[in-house]
Amino acid sequence: MRVTLSRLAHQIAEAIAALDGIDARFALIGGLALASHKVVRATQDVDLLVESEKADAIEAELHRLGYRRLHRSSDAANYVRGDERLDVLYASRPVAKRLLAGARELKTSLGVLKVVSAEGLVGFKLQALVNDPTRTQDLEDIRALVRANRSSLDMEEVRGYFRLFEREALLDEILRDTR
Amino acid sequence: MKSSATPAEVPIAAEGGVRVAINEAADPYQAFDELMVAVEALCPRWPDRPPFPSNARFLL
Numbered sequence: 653m654r655v656t657l658s659r660l661a662h663q664i665a666e667a668i669a670a671l672d673g674i675d676a677r678f679a680l681i682g683g684l685a686l687a688s689h690k691v692v693r694a695t696q697d698v699d700l701l702v703e704s705e706k707a708d709a710i711e712a713e714l715h716r717l718g719y720r721r722l723h724r725s726s727d728a729a730n731y732v733r734g735d736e737r738l739d740v741l742y743a744s745r746p747v748a749k750r751l752l753a754g755a756r757e758l759k760t761s762l763g764v765l766k767v768v769s770a771e772g773l774v775g776f777k778l779q780a781l782v783n784d785p786t787r788t789q790d791l792e793d794i795r796a797l798v799r800a801n802r803s804s805l806d807m808e809e810v811r812g813y814f815r816l817f818e819r820e821a822l823l824d825e826i827l828r829d830t831r
Numbered sequence: 832m833k834s835s836a837t838p839a840e841v842p843i844a845a846e847g848g849v850r851v852a853i854n855e856a857a858d859p860y861q862a863f864d865e866l867m868v869a870v871e872a873l874c875p876r877w878p879d880r881p882p883f884p885s886n887a888r889f890l891l
Contacts, residue, residue: 658867687859694870696877723882727889735877747891760860775891783887816890 661762670713676706679755679766681776689770690800697737701752704742770801775813782817799830
């Protein structure tokens with residue numbers, strides 16, 4: 653296997669090994685998951701969807717690796733180690749549980765990675781955008797995902813996420829812009 | 832910096848305006864890693880980022 657060089661790649665590999673070590677189910681979301689759906693861009697954070705039942709065990713592992721908690725709720729948590737950041741969303745609702753269960757396993761140069769579907773990734777990006785509209789990168793990511801996967805996306809599933817967040821008009825705009 | 836074995840036509844930044852389909856045979860995570868090596872050389876320390884907003888709505 654090719655030797656990875658970036659600091660972020662080492663951070664990912666370390667986190668994955670730790671979560672595998674406690675049999676926690678997880679999948680990549682965020683900027684890291686984009687690469688598996690034909691969109692490659694830089695990112696500063698490791699973003700994971702994890703099983704909510706293992707939240708305490710995951711936190712204990714992250715503490716062991718030197719992370720400290722910045723924030724934690726029943727929905728999500730942020731951890732930091734120096735300038736390194738690791739964010740988790742807890743899969744506790746049916747949609748997130750389904751997306752976690754359906755995450756694909758990929759053999760990559762960074763090791764075996766589990767990633768959520770392109771449709772699910774659009775949903776999580778939309779959720780992030782709705783929660784912080786100043787995060788324009790999330791909107792650009794959605795546009796890039798739609799553009800790169802237009803022929804294979806389950807658009808009914810994607811529309812369902814936009815309907816959930818009452819942003820169907822935004823999806824129509826994105827579809828027009830990426831035609 | 833390590834030289835790239837990635838074909839030149841593979842986009843490394845979606846927001847860079849490149850609209851070329853990624854080479855399906857290539858490992859996109861190799862392209863990602865090579866991109867991150869360059870980014871980390873330019874930005875050796877990440878800026879602080881705020882945690883999730885306290886009023887965030889998680890519906891998924």
